[in-house]
Amino acid sequence: MDREQLKQKVCAAIDARGKEIIAFGEDILQHPELGYKEERTAEKTEQKLKEMGLSYQTGIALTGLKARLKGKASDISVCVMGEMDSVLCPGHPFADPKTGAAHSCGHNGQLAATIGAGMGLLDAGAMQYFGGDVVLVAMPAEEAVELEFRNRLREQGKIEFLGGKQQFVIEGAFDDIDLVLALHAQTEPGFKMGVGGTNNGFIAKYIRYKGKEAHSGAAPHVGVNALNAALIGLLSIHAQRETFKDSDNVRIHPIMTKGGDLVNVVPADVRIEMFVRAKTTEAVLDANRKVDRALQAGALAIGADLNITNLPGYLPRAVSAEFNEVCRQAAAWLVGEGNVRIGGHVTASSDVGDLSHLMPVGSFSIGGVEGVGHSENYAIVDSDLFYLGAAKQFAVAMIDLLWDDAAVAKQVKAAYKAPYTKETWYKMWQSLCEAK
Ligand SMILES: [Zn+2]
Ligand SMILES: [Zn+2]
Structure with missing residues (x-):
C-alpha cells in the first residue's frame, strides 16, 4: 500500500458509508440546538463514536466530545473538528419550532464530515500507516450568542469563555493535541473547495x-x-x-x-x-x-x-502557510487545482482564531450550500459535496500529514511560531476585558 492507494481506499470507504454519513448530518440539521445546549446533538454523536468502537470523552465544555484513533506510533496528534451548534433563525425550513434554532451556518455538515472522516480512516485500516494519532472532536458553541445566558453560565462557574474551543483549551482538552484541522461551509453558487483565509477578532x-x-x-x-x-x-x-x-x-x-x-x-x-x-x-x-x-x-x-x-x-485568525499548503494539496487532489479557492479576509469571527494563536490550524471551506449564511434561505444543494466532500478533505489531509512517520505534520508543527502559550493567552484575555 502506498500513500496514493490509501487515499483512494479511504475515499471509497467514505463513499461506501455515504448514506449513513449524510443521514447523520441531515438528522442534526433537523434538530438544531444553540451553543452549550447541544444535548441531543451530543447524544447522537456519542452513539456514532460508540458504533465506531472508539473510546471517547464527553461533557468537555459542557456538551463537547473527543475520541482518539491511534496510529502505529503516537508521535504527534492531529485533531479534526466539527462544530455542533446552530444559530437562531425561526423562519428557516428546518428551524426548531420551539426555540427557533436553525442550522443556517452549516455546522451540521462539519460534524458529519468529522464522523465521516473517522469512519473512512477506520474502515480502510488507515491508522496502521500513520506515525501519529487522529483526534475527532465534536465542538460546542462556535457562535458567540445569548450573552446573558452564557454570562450566567460564567457566573455559575460552568464556563469561562463564550466559545467552545476556548473552553476546551482552558479545560486542558487541547493539551494533548498538536495541530487542528477545521472546516466551514461557503455559500456561493458553484463553489467547490477552499483553504485558508483570515477572520476579524x-x-x-x-x-x-x-x-x-x-x-x-x-x-x-x-x-x-x-x-x-x-x-x-x-x-x-x-x-x-x-x-x-x-x-x-x-x-x-x-x-x-x-x-x-x-x-x-x-x-x-x-x-x-x-x-x-x-x-x-x-x-x-x-x-x-x-x-x-x-x-x-x-x-x-x-x-x-x-x-x-x-x-x-x-481573536483574529493567525495563519500557518505550511498547513494551508497541505490543505490546498489535499483539496486539489480531490477536485483539481482549478477548483480550489484560496481564502481572503472574512469580517466574521471564529474561536478558531484563538486556537490559531496556540497551535497551527489548517482550514478548509466546502461548497454545496447556497443562500445567505444565518438566514432562512440558507440551503444544502449538493449533499455529496457538502457532507462527503468535506469528510474526504479531512481524511486526505490526515493521510498527507500522518503518513509513515508523520513527517509533514512534524514539519508543520516545527515551522509554526505560536503567538501565545496557554498561560499568556489566558492572561491576555483577562487584561483585554479589563482594559479601558
Ligand atoms: Zn455562523
Ligand atoms: Zn459557522
Missing part, C-alpha cells in the same frame, strides 16, 4: 442601563428613562464611524434584548448585547474605547446608571 459586551421607574403618563418627571440613555449611547456609537480606518474592517453591531418592562412604566432596565469586531486586536481595542465613551455619554445625558461587562470574544 472581537470583544463581546453585555450592557445594562439602569434608570428609575415612574408612571409614564402621570409622573415621568420623577423617573429616569434608561431607554433614552441607551438610544443616545447607540447614536453616539454611530458618530464614531468616520474615525475607523477602512483597512481595519471595524464592525460594531448591537442588539437591544430588553427595552423596558411595561408601556406605562418609565423604562428602568434596558439591556444591550454587542460585538466590537476588527481585523487586528489593536483596532478592536481602539474601537472598544470609543464605544465605551459613547455609551457613557448616554448615561451622562439622562442621569442613568451604566454597567458594561466586557466578555472575552475571539
Whole structure:
C-alpha cells in the first residue's frame, strides 16, 4: 500500500458509508440546538463514536466530545473538528419550532464530515500507516450568542469563555493535541473547495442601563428613562464611524434584548448585547474605547446608571502557510487545482482564531450550500459535496500529514511560531476585558 492507494481506499470507504454519513448530518440539521445546549446533538454523536468502537470523552465544555484513533506510533496528534451548534433563525425550513434554532451556518455538515472522516480512516485500516494519532472532536458553541445566558453560565462557574474551543483549551482538552484541522461551509453558487483565509477578532459586551421607574403618563418627571440613555449611547456609537480606518474592517453591531418592562412604566432596565469586531486586536481595542465613551455619554445625558461587562470574544485568525499548503494539496487532489479557492479576509469571527494563536490550524471551506449564511434561505444543494466532500478533505489531509512517520505534520508543527502559550493567552484575555 502506498500513500496514493490509501487515499483512494479511504475515499471509497467514505463513499461506501455515504448514506449513513449524510443521514447523520441531515438528522442534526433537523434538530438544531444553540451553543452549550447541544444535548441531543451530543447524544447522537456519542452513539456514532460508540458504533465506531472508539473510546471517547464527553461533557468537555459542557456538551463537547473527543475520541482518539491511534496510529502505529503516537508521535504527534492531529485533531479534526466539527462544530455542533446552530444559530437562531425561526423562519428557516428546518428551524426548531420551539426555540427557533436553525442550522443556517452549516455546522451540521462539519460534524458529519468529522464522523465521516473517522469512519473512512477506520474502515480502510488507515491508522496502521500513520506515525501519529487522529483526534475527532465534536465542538460546542462556535457562535458567540445569548450573552446573558452564557454570562450566567460564567457566573455559575460552568464556563469561562463564550466559545467552545476556548473552553476546551482552558479545560486542558487541547493539551494533548498538536495541530487542528477545521472546516466551514461557503455559500456561493458553484463553489467547490477552499483553504485558508483570515477572520476579524472581537470583544463581546453585555450592557445594562439602569434608570428609575415612574408612571409614564402621570409622573415621568420623577423617573429616569434608561431607554433614552441607551438610544443616545447607540447614536453616539454611530458618530464614531468616520474615525475607523477602512483597512481595519471595524464592525460594531448591537442588539437591544430588553427595552423596558411595561408601556406605562418609565423604562428602568434596558439591556444591550454587542460585538466590537476588527481585523487586528489593536483596532478592536481602539474601537472598544470609543464605544465605551459613547455609551457613557448616554448615561451622562439622562442621569442613568451604566454597567458594561466586557466578555472575552475571539481573536483574529493567525495563519500557518505550511498547513494551508497541505490543505490546498489535499483539496486539489480531490477536485483539481482549478477548483480550489484560496481564502481572503472574512469580517466574521471564529474561536478558531484563538486556537490559531496556540497551535497551527489548517482550514478548509466546502461548497454545496447556497443562500445567505444565518438566514432562512440558507440551503444544502449538493449533499455529496457538502457532507462527503468535506469528510474526504479531512481524511486526505490526515493521510498527507500522518503518513509513515508523520513527517509533514512534524514539519508543520516545527515551522509554526505560536503567538501565545496557554498561560499568556489566558492572561491576555483577562487584561483585554479589563482594559479601558
Ligand atoms: Zn455562523
Ligand atoms: Zn459557522
